[in-house]
Amino acid sequence: MSGFPILTSILLCPVVGLGLILLTPRRQETLIKWISLVAAAATVALTGWLCFHFNAADPSFQWVENVEWVKAYGINYSNAVDGLNVTMLLLTAIVIFCGILVSWSVTYRVKDFFANMLFLVSGVFGVFMTTNLFFFFLFYEVAVIPMYLLIVIWGSTNKQYAAMKLTLYLLFGSALMFAGFLFMYSLPEARTFDLLAIKQNVHFTLQQQNVLFLGLFLGFGVLAACFPFHVWSPDGHVAAPTAASMLHAGVLMKLGGFGILRVGVYLLPDGARTWAPLIAGLALCNIVYGAMVATQQRDLKYIIGFSSVSHMGIVLLGIATLSPTGFNGAVFQMFSHGVMTALFFACVGFIYDGCHTRMLDELGGLSKQAPKISAFFIIAGLCGLGLPGMGSFVAELLVTIAAVSRYPVIGAVSVVALLVTAYYVLTAVQKAFYGPVNHHHHDFKDIGALQFIPRAILVGVLIYLGLFPQVFIGLISASTRALLGGG
Amino acid sequence: MSQSLESYLFLSAALFSIGVYGLLARRNLVAILISLELILNSASINFLAFNKFCLADKAVGQVFAVFVIALAAAEVCIGLSLILLLYRKRGSINVDEAGELKG
Amino acid sequence: MDLALLWTIQAAPLLAFLVIQLLPGGLKKAAPLVAVGGALAAALSSLRLLWLHLDGGSLPAVFAVNWLDVADAPLWAHTQIPHYSLSVGFLVDPLNLLMITLVTVIALFVHVFSAYYMADDASRARYFGFLSFFAFSMTGLVLSSNLLQTFLFWELVGLTSYLLIGFWYEKKSAGDAARKAFVLNRLGDLGFYLGTILLFILFGSLDFVDLRADVLRQAFAPAVLTTLGLLVFTGVMGKSAQFPFHAWLPDAMEGPTPVSALIHSATMVAAGVFLLARGWGLFSASVTTLQVILVIGSLTAFVGASLATVQRDIKKIMAYSTVSQLGFMVMAMGAGAPVAGMFHLSTHACFKSLLFLTAGAFIHHFHTNDIWEIARGGGKKDKLAMAVLTLGLLSLCAVPPFSGFFSKDMILEALKEHSLFFYGVGLFVSFLTNYYSFRMLFVLLFSKEAAGRAAAKPHAPAAHGHDAHAHVAHGASDAAHAETGLLKFCRALPLVSLALLSLYVGALGTPLFHNALLHWLGGAEIESHLDLSIVAVTMTLFAAGVALAWFQFRDPEAAEKRLESSANPVKLLLDRKFFVDDAYVFLVKGVGLRLAALLNWIDKKAFNGILVDRTSYAILGLGKLGSKLQSGQLQDYLSLAMAVGVLILFFVINSGGVHLAVGG
DSSP states (O other): OOSSOHHHHHHHHHHHHHHHHHHSOTTOHHHHHHHHHHHHHHHHHHHHHHHHHSOTTOOSOEEEEEEEEEGGGTEEEEEEEOHHHHHHHHHHHHHHHHHHHHGGGOOSSHHHHHHHHHHHHHHHHHHHHBOBHHHHHHHHHHHHHHHHHHHHHHOOSSHHHHHHHHHHHHHHHHHHHHHHHHHHHHSTTTOOOBHHHHHHHOOOOHHHHHHHHHHHHHHHHHHTTOTTSOTHHHHHHHHSOHHHHHHIIIIITHHHHHHIIIIIIHHOHHHHHHHHHHHHHHHHHHHHHHHHHHTTOOBHHHHHHHHHHHHHHHHHHHHHTTSHHHHHHHHHHHHHHHHHHHHHHHHHHHHHHHHSOOBGGGOOOHHHHOHHHHHHHHHHHHHHTTOTTSHHHHHHHHHHHHHHHHSHHHHHHHTHHHHHHHHHHHHHHHHHHSSSOOGGGTTOOOOOHHHHHHHHHHHHHHHHHHHOHHHHHHHHHHHHHHHHHTO | OOOOHHHHHHHHHHHHHHHHHHHHHOOBHHHHHHHHHHHHHHHHHHHHHHHHHHOSOTHHHHHHHHHHHHHHHHHHHHHHHHHHHHHHHHSOOBGGGOOTTOO | OHHHHHHHHHHHHHHHHHHHHHSOGGGGGGHHHHHHHHHHHHHHHHHHHHHHTTTOTTOSEEEEEEEEEOOSSOSSTTOSSOOOEEEEEEEEOHHHHHHHHHHHHHHHHHHHHHHHHTTTOTTHHHHHHHHHHHHHHHHHHHHBSBHHHHHHHHHHHHHHHHHHHTSSTTSHHHHHHHHHHHHHHHHHHHHHHHHHHHHHHHHSOOBTTTOOHHHHHHHSOHHHHHHHHHHHHHHHHHHTTOTTSTTHHHHGGGSOHHHHHIIIIISTTTHHHHHHHHTHHHHHTOHHHHHHHHHHHHHHHHHHHHHHTTOOBHHHHHHHHHHHHHHHHHHHHHTTOHHHHHHHHHHHHHHHHHHHHHHHHHHHHHSOOBHHHHHHHTGGGOHHHHHHHHHHHHHHTTOTTSHHHHHHHHHHHHHHHHOHHHHHHHHHHHHHHHHHHHHHHHHHHHSOOOTTHHHHOTTOOOSSOSOTHHHHHHOOOGGGGOOOHHHHHHHHHHHHHHHHHHHHHHHTTSGGGTTHHHHHHHOTTOOOOOOHHHHHHHHHHHHHHHHHHHHHHSSHHHHHHHHHHOOOHHHHHHHTGGGHHHHHHIIIIIIIHHHHHHHHHHIIIIIIIIIIIIHHHHHHHHHHHHHTTOOSOHHHHHHHHHHHHHHHHHHHHHTTOOOOOOOO
């Protein structure tokens, strides 16, 4: 540990915010909102600083913090960053900041809502920064529980069903993943949960790698909504309140992809090689199947939910190529999809609040009534269909390059999704935003300045990523290269 | 005063059986609680008897007996308060009427 | 100097777009001014750039910077020119100097004309913002130094095309047309995208300066080259509306007419042809590719021209004419004459944008797209419009000395050298072109003006009208047409300038100017030698086409009645547009969406229904079964527990596991 424990500070921001909110009287809603906003802003500042001062050329872990906790079982409170998770931390901070701003309009049980949000985000930060598998699991569980509450209390549309489904799936995934961790722990050379120690000390046999990787992949795959374990995600996204959807689709789903890279590929490269074709096949299913099913949806949020399934397939396909290019593409896609989908949900949430419906047939002509929010949605949609100049295009480009060079057929077929995506995005745009104004929602008002800010930030990030991708790739490429290099 | 272990065990067995009978047959919760006390006491007698005939150190069994008495007191406290709450809620302390856990 | 000019060309329209977006509500009126300013800066810079490089000395010049590192090792073992990274930059050579000048100059005129055309539209600011953004994307496309950058801007021009076709988005037809254009273009772009990626993986570089036919032929087998070339050509087919992708272009006429002039005739749709010339090394490396290109081009030219003969909508006639002329350009490319193709692109851009703007002038005045309606409204009284329309049509029909003559002549020459069959197709298409051009002209000229009709129903609900925006937007009265001097100027300047250009640009390719344009584009070896036999044939065909049109349409009213009553298989085929649209509808609705519905059903029933819900119900059922043991009776639990306890005790004692140490 060298100097200021910045990672712990990032983790402490939401935790302290949570404590302050719990101490604040229930009636002081504005104060509660401001506390959350300040806590989120602090995480943005700290992660931004971290990205700026992060040594991108060095593939090893930096800003290592290590405190012994249960020595006998090798459970240390240890944090570190490399290119992989420094970007994920930044993503989390951006999304929570925008999510809090978007939630400014929450009126029901304000204190509980923001407390849950901060609790949730503490867990997410923890998962991304820890290098101890036990804490990885622990923080993950911390993130799941508030998600359940957020959906059940503040959600909509069949929320109890969706919340239970989501929670059960996520716990099932984490149970598989924890079983894998315990198996690693049980090996005689290991006897520790420390990621780096396991990497250094343990030499898995090929058979062990195969079994372990499959288990871990299934566990993380559930979190990443890998086909055919994707069914929780559209329902969950639809039912969750706006900010929870943003966090969930934007960040929580990325934990799956991150986990496969950080734990699966890093510790078990040979296992990854064995199963890579399977992952590529499932990823292709995700990409094409998700897009096809999205064309059939009538609820805006379901369209986005299935588009998330489709886009997470690109992450998985990038991972399955087992090449630095593919990994770069996968991480890029995690980031840009996180921002994009947050923007999507931020727009749909606002429209739902104003029009009290999300069904395409009951909307129409929103562009006339509310040009700003419509423009934001259309921008998100364009990013989703892979328009150049936006983040997703670069991610898809990298993944497609890697996929075509490794699995030519799968790579070529995956491109078809670009066409289908264009179809469903534009159909949704046309039905909801074009055409004559639907009189059901004649009193719908466009967003004001406060609600403009978070969405503008997200759009700015997307365009910045699309125009200057090398900035981002430069941050991660040393680390992604080291993943397979045995570094 | 009988000096054989068996006589103590007979007494304790009798107490125990009465307790079990009460436990299973009575429907009044207070009666069930009393039956439970009988069972505990039979256990105490067993402790003392075995201690007297099988162990050199005579204190061990008595420690357990005292421990059981303390435990029984605590248990009665909790049990009675539960019964009281149940009575307040339902106006009856008949166990047959508290069947929420029926599958 | 070059770089500063290039940046001006590229950034001025973007800046205009951003400024228009940021204008506060009260200042939105200034949007046309800002947009015209941006277009003017770009046009002047590109003219200056052209002037600086007229001698062609220091060309080609490349200014590129690294954009994205892709890999640090070859992606494929036998990569030829491994760069591993993608760059963005400007490439300047005669080809894109010509194109950029064309694009920016026509864009400038269209911006000016739009100031007249859109003067009373409420969403003017949005329109000019999009138009500026289009100018930015189009200049970016033209100046790109490599294939991927071209693809980036290729998609962006597609986006602006989408936004502008759907400009009047309250109309369902506009939204539908915009979506159709985008999705059909996307379909073509998939090939372009895959081709680019494959080329990058196999070849290692996408820079146009690296893509030379001799290098490529050494590196790859012919089959690979054909695959690559055809994949990229799919993108060209989408953007340049080649058969069977042409279906989006006529529908794209839903957009405002100046947009059709700029995007859907002069510049964006020509981008495909431009790409053929730009990546000529890649396409010419395989003979098969060129053959396919030739066939597709011929089909397109024929389909476009034949469909143009039956349209009533002035914009649709021109749209199909554009399809047909694009087919002509692609034919030239396929016949191995890229210079002829680019030459025709240049002349076509001038006269077709002129024609569209003229159409716009009519539509703006008469609020209908139907040529019969325009004629009845008194279209021929607009002397300026009629004059430039005639000039444009003569140029389209390749009558000497108008510009179309020189370029089309060159293409026919190349076709004649290549194969007589395609020469025949070219001639037949020329004949059709003459026919439909004069059909339109005759209908406009010879129709009797319906007395009082224009005055009585100036804004009759335009049954065929697409630019019916005037009614939607402001229910205009004739007062709206009390045009100010400035607006009149905005209307006349582009028309006259483009008419002059239509005259002049073609002459650049004649011996009179020492073939200046052609030499410059293609090097010294290219000569335009007027083949008199071709001229004789085309003039005969011209006479025949005019005669046929005269024979059928000297009395437009009678012709209209005849057309409505007639029914024959050819008419059916033309009315149904060769069933291409029906095929797409079948593919999307009958195949694609059905498959999607099936998958959705599987998702609902199999995954959500059986896998998830059934499993959870099964577990719930199991729990129910287990809960039957719970009678809810305290004593039952007790007796059960005791019985189990006794049993355990019994077994433990019986198995001798416990030895009680009794006795002491």
